Amino acid sequence: MDFRFSAQEEAFRREVREFILTEIPQELRWAERDAYGDALWPTVLEARKNxxxxxxxxxxxxxxxxxxxAxxxxxxxxxxxxxxxxxPEAIAFDDGPNMIGPTIIQFGSEHLKKTHLPPIARAESYWCQGYTEPGGGSDLAALRSVAVRDGDCYxxxxxxxxxxxxxxxxxxxxxxxTNPEAPRHRGISCFLVDMRSAGIKLRPLDEAHGRSGMLNEVFFDDVRVPVENLLGGEDNGWQVAMSNLNRERGGIENVGYARSLLHDLVVYTRETVRDGKPLFQIPQVRARLAEAAVGIEACRLAAYRVAWLQGQGRVPVYEGSMSKLLGSEMLQRFANLALQVLGLYGPLEPDSRAAPLMGRIEETYVSxxxxxxxxxTSEIQxxxxxxxxxxxxxx
Ligand SMILES: Cc1cc2nc3c(=O)[nH]c(=O)nc-3n(C[C@H](O)[C@H](O)[C@H](O)COP(=O)(O)OP(=O)(O)OC[C@H]3O[C@@H](n4cnc5c(N)ncnc54)[C@H](O)[C@@H]3O)c2cc1C
Structure with missing residues (x-):
């Protein structure tokens, strides 16, 4: 067992850091809340292409x-x-390269590979995932959307x-x-659908932390989809979906955010004086920072274990769930601890000039x-x- 990154991996990390700091415009960094808005989206598209x-x-x-x-x-x-x-996630963990692209590689026909993989690789297409339905996303097999074959379309x-x-x-x-008679998991199919198709409507959902335009309800009303856009064959959608979800589950983004925020928080406690002494000298502050560090490190190891298992050719189903569970619950605990460290300044929102760390802790607490x-959900994990x-x- 070796817990170190190799020299090649460390060099790659430095290269990525350099790339982000020079090629991703500063206005996009920590801009998850506004990334999907009209003002920033063109810059997001350019950064994706870079x-x-x-x-x-x-x-x-x-x-x-x-x-x-790699x-x-x-x-x-x-x-x-x-x-x-x-x-922002639209650049860093985009659905196309990370979810549906690899799934098309695994399940797609030559036609689907030729049509979709090159534009995904060039960041010319942007994908979303239509799985969850009203009334219960956890029980995915209960989904009620229906696809009926009609000639060369569904x-x-x-x-x-x-x-x-x-x-x-x-x-x-x-x-x-596609097959209402079959057992629930066996009657589902996965379709690749052009969002410009007639019969698709969207309704935006606003989020608690003020992000707008990212989440949507999507309505399909007699949408005609060519038969060749069926991915993985009729009634085989469950396998396709599971393959996708296994790729999605992980905790590394939460680890990355929390490590960065902890770093800045430590600097803040060194530089901020309250009641005549630096924050870091207050025992409760030190204890909270230490507790945050332990939580982050445990999640980081769990996340890299998933990657290591994948590198061994294994499919880390429950290990991926462990990492997702740990990472997501850690981020919430971390934000809570960090707010306590900031005291009454903590809840100030990013727009406030007096907000410590540009309000990122407050934003993380809510998001x-x-x-x-x-x-x-955690229960499902x-x-x-x-x-x-x-x-x-x-x-
Ligand atoms: C920010 C965000 C982005 C999302 N993006 C997408 C997306 O791009 N595409 C997409 O398809 N979906 C997306 N989702 C939906 C997400 O996958 C679902 O919200 C999630 O799967 C839970 O489904 P639900 O909200 O319908 O809750 P429900 O399934 O209705 O669950 C309600 C509660 O019951 C609990 N519960 C349910 N079943 C069990 C059980 N068997 N045992 C114990 N507890 C149980 C759940 O844990 C939860 O607490 C997104 C959600 C959010 C919040």
Whole structure:
């Protein structure tokens, strides 16, 4: 066992850092809340292209599909560094290169690979995921969207909730039921759908921390989708979806954010004097900082273990759930501890001139609430760990 990064990995981390600091415009850093708005989106698109030109967006893809065949650890380094420097998710962990792209490589026909992989790799297409439906995203197999074959098309009707980035997306990967007679998991299919298709409507959802335009409800009303846009074959959507979700679950972004914020918080406690002495001399402040450091380190190890397992050719199902659970709950605890360290200044919002650390702690406190919900709730992660990790029968 070796807990060190190799010299090559350390060099790569430095290169990524240099790239972010020179090629990602400063206005995008820590701008997750505004990244999907009209003012910043063109800059986001340009930064995505920069990353793609570097070959890093798809560095983990096999070389035959234009990737660099980079190890999962290298890719995780990239993600961690992006999060550390506050690069918005639309650039740092984009659905196309990280979710649907690899899934198309795994399940797609030659036609789908040819059509979609090159634009994804060049950051010319932006994708969203249409899985969750009203009434329960946790029980994904209960989905009620329906796709009916009609000649050389499927006709899809249904509603999806909480689609990240849908208003900016050119394409959606959409789960719908194709066989109502089959057992729940076996009657679902995955479709790649052009968001400009007739019959698609969006309704934006605002979030607690003020991010607007990122989350949307998506309505499909008799949307005609060519048969060749079926991914992975009819009634095989469950396998496709699970493959996607296994890629999604991880905790490294939360680790990156928290490490960065902890660093700045430590600096703040050195530089800030209250009641005549620097904050860091207050025992409760030191204790909270130490507790935060322990939580972050544990999550970091869990996250890199997932990457290491993937590098061994394994599919870390429950290990991915552990990492997701640890990372998301750690971020919430961290934000709580950090707010306590900042005292009455803590809740000041980013727009306030007096907000310490540009209000990033306050923003993380509010935004991290959703981290234990998206990509599967904490309860669902615990269920997976109990079943797949401990071998317990379903509850
Ligand atoms: C910021 C954000 C972005 C998102 N982005 C997307 C996206 O891009 N695409 C997409 O498809 N979805 C997306 N989602 C939806 C997300 O995947 C769902 O919110 C999540 O899966 C939970 O589903 P739900 O909200 O319907 O809650 P429900 O499934 O209704 O669950 C309600 C509560 O019951 C608990 N619960 C449910 N079943 C069980 C069980 N078996 N055992 C124990 N407890 C249980 C849950 O843990 C939760 O606390 C996003 C959500 C958020 C918050």
């Amino acid at each position: 990353l793609a030109r570097k070959g890093w967006a798809t560095m983990h893809w096999p070389q035959e599909h234009g990737g660099q065949g 190890s999962p650890v290298m890719q995780m380094l990239l993600r961690e560094e992006m999060a550390y420097w506050g690069v 006709v899809i009707t249904g509603q999806k909730d909480y689609c990240s980035g849908a208003a900016r997306a050119g394409w959606i990967h959409y789960l719908a039921r 991290s609430v959703s981290s234990t919900i998206y990509m599967g 615990r269920n997976i760990i109990a079943q797949r990790g401990l071998g317990l029968p379903r509850g």
